[in-house]
Amino acid sequence: MKLGRLNHVGVATPSIAASIAYYRDVMGAETIGEPFDLPAQGVTVCFVDAPNVQVELIEPLGENSPIHGFLAKNPAGGQHHMCYEVPDIHEARAWFERQGAKVLGEPRIGAHGTPIFFVHPRDMNGVLTEIMETPHGDRH
Amino acid sequence: MKLGRLNHVGVATPSIAASIAYYRDVMGAETIGEPFDLPAQGVTVCFVDAPNVQVELIEPLGENSPIHGFLAKNPAGGQHHMCYEVPDIHEARAWFERQGAKVLGEPRIGAHGTPIFFVHPRDMNGVLTEIMETPHGDRH
Numbered sequence: 001m002k003l004g005r006l007n008h009v010g011v012a013t014p015s016i017a018a019s020i021a022y023y024r025d026v027m028g029a030e031t032i033g034e035p036f037d038l039p040a041q042g043v044t045v046c047f048v049d050a051p052n053v054q055v056e057l058i059e060p061l062g063e064n065s066p067i068h069g070f071l072a073k074n075p076a077g078g079q080h081h082m083c084y085e086v087p088d089i090h091e092a093r094a095w096f097e098r099q100g101a102k103v104l105g106e107p108r109i110g111a112h113g114t115p116i117f118f119v120h121p122r123d124m125n126g127v128l129t130e131i132m133e134t135p136h137g138d139r140h
Numbered sequence: 141m142k143l144g145r146l147n148h149v150g151v152a153t154p155s156i157a158a159s160i161a162y163y164r165d166v167m168g169a170e171t172i173g174e175p176f177d178l179p180a181q182g183v184t185v186c187f188v189d190a191p192n193v194q195v196e197l198i199e200p201l202g203e204n205s206p207i208h209g210f211l212a213k214n215p216a217g218g219q220h221h222m223c224y225e226v227p228d229i230h231e232a233r234a235w236f237e238r239q240g241a242k243v244l245g246e247p248r249i250g251a252h253g254t255p256i257f258f259v260h261p262r263d264m265n266g267v268l269t270e271i272m273e274t275p276h277g278d279r280h
Contacts, residue, residue, distance in 0.1 A: 001167065001168035003163070003167045003189075003191075004190070004191065005192040006149070006190045006193045009149060009222060012266075013265060013266065019265050022264075023265070026141070026263075027141065027143045028141035028142040029143040030142065030143065050143050051143075051144065052146060053145075053192055074266060076265070077267075078219075078267055079149075079220075082149060082219065121218065122216060125153060125159050126151070126153065126214060127218055
C-alpha cells in the first residue's frame with residue numbers, strides 16, 4: 001500500500017443549496033457540479049473543485065441516511081470523511097483487512113462511478129476514510 | 141476571492157507518534173516530516189505528504205492548547221480544519237471580514253512559515269477554516 005492522492009474531503013451539510021452559495025460567493029469556487037442523488041448510500045452529493053482536490057458536499061437523502069447522526073451532533077455540518085485513491089479496490093480491501101481495520105461492507109460504486117468502500121474511523125486515526133479506485137481517464 | 145488550492149487537512153491526534161505509525165504502516169505514506177512545536181499556537185505539528193495535498197497532524201502542546209476541547213469530544217482524534225492558500229493574506233482577511241465572517245485574530249506565522257489566520261466554522265459552512273499565504277518557491 002502506497003498513500004494515494006486525496007480525491008476529496010467529504011463535508012456534511014444540512015443544505016447543499018446553502019453550501020453551494022457559500023463555496024461560490026464566499027470561497028470563490030468557480031467549478032461546482034450539479035447535485036445528484038445516490039439513493040443506495042442515502043445521500044445527495046455535489047462536488048466543488050479546488051485546484052488540487054475536490055470537496056464533496058453530502059446532504060441526507062431519506063429517513064435512513066447514514067449522515068443524520070453526524071448532523072444531529074453537528075447541526076451546521078462539518079468535515080465528515082477523507083477519500084484516498086487506490087489503483088485496485090480489491091487489493092486495497094484485502095490490505096486493510098490484513099491490518100485488522102474494520103472495512104464497512106463490500107466495494108460498491110461511488111459518486112465518481114468507480115468502486116469504493118469505507119473504513120471505520122476507530123482504525124483510521126479517528127478519521128472515517130473512504131477508499132476509491134482511481135477513475136480511468138482521470139484528469140490527474 | 142478565487143478558491144485556492146487546499147494546502148492541508150488538519151487532523152487532531154492525541155499522539156503524533158501513533159499517528160505517524162498509522163500513516164506510514166497502514167496508509168503507506170512515504171514522506172513524513174519531523175514533528176515540531178508551535179508554542180504560540182499551543183500545538184505540535186507534523187506534515188504527512190499525499191501526492192496532491194498534505195495532512196497536518198496536530199497534537200496539544202501545553203495546558204492551554206486550543207485543541208484540548210476537540211480531543212475531549214473526539215478522544216481518538218479526527219478532522220479538525222481545512223487550510224486553503226491565498227496569494228495575499230491581508231487582502232484575504234479584508235475579504236472575509238466584508239463577508240461578515242468571524243476572523244480569529246491577526247495574521248500570524250503558521251507552520252509553513254507564511255502568514256495564516258483562522259475563520260470561525262459558524263461562518264464557513266461548519267468547517268474551521270485556515271487561510272494561508274502561499275509559500276514562495278512552493279513546489280506546487
